[in-house]
Amino acid sequence: MLTSKSRLTILTLVLFIFALALPLNALAHGGHGHQKPAKKAILLVTFGTSVPEAQKVFTSVDQAFKKAFPGVEVRWAYTAKIVRDMVAKKQGKTWLSPSEALAKLMSEGYTHVAVQSLHVIPGAEFHDLVAVVHGFARMSHGFKVLISYPLCSTVRDLKAVVGIVAKNLPKGAAKDDAVVFMGHGTHHPAGVVYAAIAYMLQQEGDRLLMGTVEGYPSLDDVVAQLKAKKVKKAYLLPFMTVAGDHAMNDMAGPEPDSWKSILEKNGIKAVPVMRPITALPAVVDIFIKHAKHCFEHLK
Numbered sequence: 426m427l428t429s430k431s432r433l434t435i436l437t438l439v440l441f442i443f444a445l446a447l448p449l450n451a452l453a454h455g456g457h458g459h460q461k462p463a464k465k466a467i468l469l470v471t472f473g474t475s476v477p478e479a480q481k482v483f484t485s486v487d488q489a490f491k492k493a494f495p496g497v498e499v500r501w502a503y504t505a506k507i508v509r510d511m512v513a514k515k516q517g518k519t520w521l522s523p524s525e526a527l528a529k530l531m532s533e534g535y536t537h538v539a540v541q542s543l544h545v546i547p548g549a550e551f552h553d554l555v556a557v558v559h560g561f562a563r564m565s566h567g568f569k570v571l572i573s574y575p576l577c578s579t580v581r582d583l584k585a586v587v588g589i590v591a592k593n594l595p596k597g598a599a600k601d602d603a604v605v606f607m608g609h610g611t612h613h614p615a616g617v618v619y620a621a622i623a624y625m626l627q628q629e630g631d632r633l634l635m636g637t638v639e640g641y642p643s644l645d646d647v648v649a650q651l652k653a654k655k656v657k658k659a660y661l662l663p664f665m666t667v668a669g670d671h672a673m674n675d676m677a678g679p680e681p682d683s684w685k686s687i688l689e690k691n692g693i694k695a696v697p698v699m700r701p702i703t704a705l706p707a708v709v710d711i712f713i714k715h716a717k718h719c720f721e722h723l724k
């Protein structure tokens with residue numbers, strides 16, 4: 426026979442074990458009305474670059490994100506298959522595509538994933554990424570995933586970025602010198618953002634100009650402005666997240682159709698500066714702000 430005291434002890438023990446088992450059960454299964462503990466990740470998505478020197482800026486972006494989001498897994502994906510293949514072949518490094526990276530995070534049990542587009546404008550690559558992320562968002566209730574805006578998405582963003590680059594003009598640039606930023610440009614409707622950036626740069630300084638490789642404003646537009654302003658010397662900087670192939674060849678290359686060559690043909694001394702906008706920590710902070718905002722909506 427058990428005494429009432431020992432019966433009470435057994436009952437207490439049973440209740441205690443039951444109480445312990447509940448959260449364990451919730452942790453293990455995650456379903457049945459119980460919440461899985463949050464396992465957060467950020468997926469940073471870029472076009473990518475095959476230029477090892479240019480990849481270095483991604484390392485500092487990675488470190489800034491890890492510092493801003495302690496305890497959150499930070500991963501990367503390259504959208505460009507051609508770049509992924511080239512890097513794998515030449516450097517033996519494997520970069521995942523956005524869908525590969527998301528599938529991996531899903532299978533590893535991540536519950537909250539903020540996909541941060543490292544694109545400059547919300548153009549074609551950003552919209553391709555939106556489609557991928559929406560697909561994953563529909564797959565599972567236990568996998569919350571949201572895409573965040575790229576760098577120049579709102580008037581506020583544009584003004585902030587333009588303000589930052591205007592405060593960080595290349596060393597040695599005199600008052601009479603022009604500073605020309607080279608954006609990528611696109612056929613996508615979002616390409617109009619470059620015209621807005623050009624307008625805002627002009628408000629910051631008469632000799633701050635914007636041109637694009639593949640869109641509007643063009644290099645011809647830039648040359649016409651430089652001539653009208655009687656500029657003798659212009660600094661050239663990429664308005665891109667990496668100073669990769671476009672900066673090295675289209676902007677600063679020795680070929681007769683590079684920006685440097687065309688400016689010099691027009692009697693303007695051209696000084697290329699291989700500094701991407703992500704080399705400015707304040708620019709990286711804008712991406713971080715977007716990712717923080719994204720997590721707020723993921724709750």
Ligand code: CO
Pocket residue numbers: 609671
């Ligand atoms: Co390109």
